[in-house]
Structures are given as C-alpha cells and as structure tokens.
Amino acid sequence: MEVGFLGLGIMGKAMSMNLLKNGFKVTVWNRTLSKCNELVEFGASIGETPAQVVKKCRLTIAMLSDPAAALSVVFDKDGVLEQIGSGKGYIDMSTVDPETSSKISQAITSTGGAFLEAPVSGSKQPAETGQLVILAAGDKGLYEESIPAFDVLGKKSFFLGQVGNGAKMKLVVNMIMGSMMNAFSEGLVLSERSGLNPHDLLDVLDLGAIANPMFRGKGPAMLKSNHSPAFPLKHQQKDMRLALALGDENAVSMPVAAAANEVLLSASTRIDPMYRTVMEISFCELSFPSGLASHRRMLFWSRLTWIDIDAHSCQFRKANSFKKARSMGLGDLDFSAVYEILKMTKD
Ligand SMILES: NC(=O)C1=CN([C@@H]2O[C@H](COP(=O)(O)OP(=O)(O)OC[C@H]3O[C@@H](n4cnc5c(N)ncnc54)[C@H](OP(=O)(O)O)[C@@H]3O)[C@@H](O)[C@H]2O)C=CC1
Ligand SMILES: O=CC(=O)O
Numbered sequence: 575m576e577v578g579f580l581g582l583g584i585m586g587k588a589m590s591m592n593l594l595k596n597g598f599k600v601t602v603w604n605r606t607l608s609k610c611n612e613l614v615e616f617g618a619s620i621g622e623t624p625a626q627v628v629k630k631c632r633l634t635i636a637m638l639s640d641p642a643a644a645l646s647v648v649f650d651k652d653g654v655l656e657q658i659g660s661g662k663g664y665i666d667m668s669t670v671d672p673e674t675s676s677k678i679s680q681a682i683t684s685t686g687g688a689f690l691e692a693p694v695s696g697s698k699q700p701a702e703t704g705q706l707v708i709l710a711a712g713d714k715g716l717y718e719e720s721i722p723a724f725d726v727l728g729k730k731s732f733f734l735g736q737v738g739n740g741a742k743m744k745l746v747v748n749m750i751m752g753s754m755m756n757a758f759s760e761g762l763v764l765s766e767r768s769g770l771n772p773h774d775l776l777d778v779l780d781l782g783a784i785a786n787p788m789f790r791g792k793g794p795a796m797l798k799s800n801h802s803p804a805f806p807l808k809h810q811q812k813d814m815r816l817a818l819a820l821g822d823e824n825a826v827s828m829p830v831a832a833a834a835n836e837v838l839l840s841a842s843t844r845i846d847p848m849y850r851t852v853m854e855i856s857f858c859e860l861s862f863p864s865g866l867a868s869h870r871r872m873l874f875w876s877r878l879t880w881i882d883i884d885a886h887s888c889q890f891r892k893a894n895s896f897k898k899a900r901s902m903g904l905g906d907l908d909f910s911a912v913y914e915i916l917k918m919t920k921d
Contacts, residue, residue: 578634586637588701623652660686672738711740749817
C-alpha cells in the first residue's frame with residue numbers, strides 16, 4: 575500500500591518510520607525538506623511539495639503542528655488541494671479544532687476527494703511502538719480503507735462519526751491531561767519543599783487509585799530535571815486553548831483547565847524569549863563579561879540547533895540534531911548558565 579506522509583516532526587517521523595518498517599511504501603514531505611533524508615535511508619521517497627505527494631499517492635496522511643499549519647498545507651500554493659480529487663483520500667492526524675477540520679473537510683470533499691480527521695492520543699514513544707489511540711471521524715469508507723495503516727500506527731482505532739468529533743474527543747482528552755500534569759507538577763514541588771522525598775511520592779501515587787502511565791513515565795524524568803520534549807509545551811498549551819474555546823462554545827465553565835492554561839502560557843512565554851536571546855548572542859561576535867568564565871560552556875537547544883559556547887575561547891559550535899550534538903561530544907542542557915547570560919546581557 576502506498577501512503578503519503580506530510581509533516582515529520584516528533585510524531586510524524588516516528589509514524590512514517592513505522593509504516594515503512596511494516597512494509598508500506600511511503601512518500602514523505604516536510605516543510606524543512608532536509609528532515610526527509612533520514613526516512614529515505616529507510617526506503618521512503620520524497621515529494622517536493624504536498625501537491626506532489628498527493629498526486630503520487632491514493633492516501634495521504636498529515637501530522638502537523640497546529641491549525642495554521644494544517645490549513646496552510648492544504649490551501650496554500652503547491653498544497654494538497656491542487657491534486658486531491660475523486661479516488662484519493664486525505665487523513666489529517668494533527669490535533670486541531672473542529673472548525674479547522676471542517677474547513678479542510680469541506681474543501682477536500684468539494685473536489686470529490688475523501689476526508690478523515692484522525693488525531694491521536696499517545697506521545698513519542700507510543701508513536702514509535704505503534705501504540706497510539708486513533709480518534710477518527712469523517713468518511714467511513716476512507717476509515718475502513720485506512721485500517722491496515724491504523725493497525726500499524728495504533729493499538730486501537732475509534733470511528734466517532736461526523737467530522738469534528740475526532741477533534742473534540744482529542745481536545746477533551748488533552749484538556750484533562752494538561753490539568754493533570756499541572757496538579758502533578760505542583761504535587762512534586764510541594765512534596766519536596768515540605769520536606770518529603772518526591773521519589774516516595776511517586777511510589778505512593780503509583781500504588782493508589784490515581785496511578786497512571788503518564789505519572790509513572792514522566793515522574794522519574796522530572797525529578798532528574800530531564801525535560802527533553804516528547805510532547806512540546808507549545809502543543810499542550812495550544813490544545814488547552816482550543817479546548818477552552820470548545821468549552822466557551824458549549825457554555826461549559828472549566829476553571830481548572832483555565833488555570834492550567836495560564837501556567838502553560840506563562841511557561842512558554844518564559845522560555846521563548848530566553849531561547850531567542852541566546853540565539854542572538856550566539857550569532858553575533860561573542861565577547862563575554864569576565865564573570866562568565868565560571869560557566870565554561872553552555873549548551874542549549876533552539877529550533878533544532880544545539881549550540882555549545884565555550885566562554886574561555888569565546889567560540890561556539892553548532893549541531894543540527896541531538897544525535898549530532900552527542901556525537902560531537904556536547905553535553906547536557908545547562909539552564910543556569912543561560913540565565914546567567916541573560917542577566918549579564920540585561921545589565
Ligand atoms: N508530540 C506528541 O506527543 C503528540 C503530538 N500530537 C499532535 O501532533 C501534531 C504534531 O506534533 P509533533 O510531531 O509533536 O510536533 P512537532 O513540533 O515536532 O512537528 C510539527 C510539524 O509540523 C510542521 N509545521 C509546522 N508549521 C508548519 C507550516 N506552517 N507549514 C507546514 N508544516 C508546518 C513542522 O515542520 P518543520 O519541521 O519544517 O518545522 C513539523 O513537521 C500536533 O498537532 C500535536 O499537538 C498528538 C499526540 C502526541
Ligand atoms: O497529545 C499528546 C498526547 O500525549 O496524547
């Protein structure tokens with residue numbers, strides 16, 4: 575079976591890799607085309623544009639960051655709409671709001687093409703191991719035709735009826751998840767600050783009625799300050815925002831979700847300027863105040879670039895992926911050094 579795949583981020587890469595490993599012929603496209611190369615090593619073909627992929631494949635799957643990306647890939651120049659039509663199917667697995675999904679559905683079906691929304695529950699690891707939960711809605715015929723691919727990507731597929739229901743289900747699930755993660759984070763901090771061992775808290779939680787795979791998986795990593803993203807903060811905040819809008823439309827008051835959204839929003843705006851500032855620093859002539867010598871080097875990640883700055887020699891090295899950074903012997907994130915830089919540049 576030949577499948578097109580648009581969007582090779584954390585999820586799309588793992589999902590298309592899974593399809594390849596399970597005997598599907600896959601033609602991939604990504605906005606940053608260089609990200610296709612790794613998939614080519616596993617047998618994928620590359621389409622230069624979304625339209626080229628759709629032209630070649632009967633079924634095309636998309637896994638894109640947000641509503642703006644999902645719309646752009648369909649409606650913009652060289653987009654899906656230029657080649658979709660009768661006998662072709664388009665499956666959008668991105669997490670978007672029901673309105674975005676309906677807009678895409680109307681455009682696709684007006685050409686005679688079939689449309690299915692199929693957002694997924696489950697993160698990077700379930701995507702890698704084919705254990706996603708697929709929340710499909712839209713064209714029933716396309717759903718049935720897609721089952722061989724869904725069986726590879728997920729452990730269970732739901733068909734939820736008309737377009738919009740898959741998006742709604744996904745937003746409700748992620749609204750609950752975002753609220754849970756906030757409560758969990760507060761609990762970890764409270765246990766530690768009040769003199770408890772947070773590892774004990776993890777054990778207690780895991781044996782009780784609120785045990786769940788997310789606390790079990792994330793908890794130990796959080797206690798080690800390992801925050802490497804499987805589900806990026808910006809996407810969780812996007813889902814909370816879209817879920818709150820769904821609450822508004824349905825006159826459902828969600829004070830817990832609203833509070834969680836505020837925390838996520840403030841966390842993302844706190845991180846972004848920091849990344850930006852350090853990016854700017856790294857691309858200009860480097861000259862550090864002498865106080866920085868105590869921080870011999872720092873490394874951080876921003877938009878796929880690892881940067882290692884040696885404060886003594888005032889030199890920096892770049893790597894375009896975590897794997898490459900590792901192979902160059904670059905170390906782990908050191909946010910304290912980043913904050914020092916920020917403080918100094920502010921002065
Ligand atoms: N990560 C997770 O655990 C899960 C994520 N999801 C959902 O899946 C979707 C993808 O998530 P994830 O893979 O983590 O996200 P990433 O941020 O890792 O990847 C986003 C993808 O969207 C592409 N993209 C972004 N903007 C545009 C644009 N304007 N035009 C074209 N392509 C664009 C990116 O291309 P480029 O490489 O060029 O930036 C990249 O391929 C999101 O909707 C997310 O909410 C659902 C379940 C779990
Ligand atoms: O959307 C994220 C997830 O883990 O599910």
